[in-house]
Amino acid sequence: EAGVAQSPRYKIIEKRQSVAFWCNPISGHATLYWYQQILGQGPKLLIQFQNNGVVDDSQLPKDRFSAERLKGVDSTLKIQPAKLEDSAVYLCASSLEWPWGAMDNEQFFGPGTRLTVL
């Protein structure tokens, strides 16, 4: 089966500019996640969707970050305006089921978008 697709793979912008990332999850996966992975750290969840509804966005810096998942399939994550500390890899993941306790809750990750803010 096709994996999680993300684009672009790399992006370099200047601070205060805007940027958007796109994710296409595995077909049929109801749950979609966006993670931020700063160099030297593990991924940190930014936002989680169940179908097209937001389940958890408590760690999303809402003053500058936004995300949507229209029609419950593709998703976009936007940063506006970007800051130097936003330099990171942005990972998208999807899973068939709800994370807790379900046998099919494995999260499948995309290749990520490496963002550099100058």
Add this chain to the structure above:
Amino acid sequence: AQSVSQHNHHVILSEAASLELGCNYSYGGTVNLFWYVQYPGQHLQLLLKYFSGDPLVKGIKGFEAEFIKSKFSFNLRKPSVQWSDTAEYFCAVIIYGNNRLAFGKGNQVVVIP
């Protein structure tokens, strides 16, 4: 807030050596535990997971992990590593009632042929 600790961020060892990576979490309730691996140039992928039952879990490529509830630990082991095991390994935890997957900082493992 839940947290996951992984020590010895950089590990270098020779082929055929044994590998053990420690993982500790800071939550006393029911948890689901995972180890993910990222090979050079590849996506994060699941190595193994624990939900319930037998605390010794076997994963892909000869890896296993043991859940010790009393020690809040889920250590990863492989008795004899190969050069192809060079990768970054992440421990992750979901706690009951919170559907957020929390990752540790990872272990960068380099296996020398």
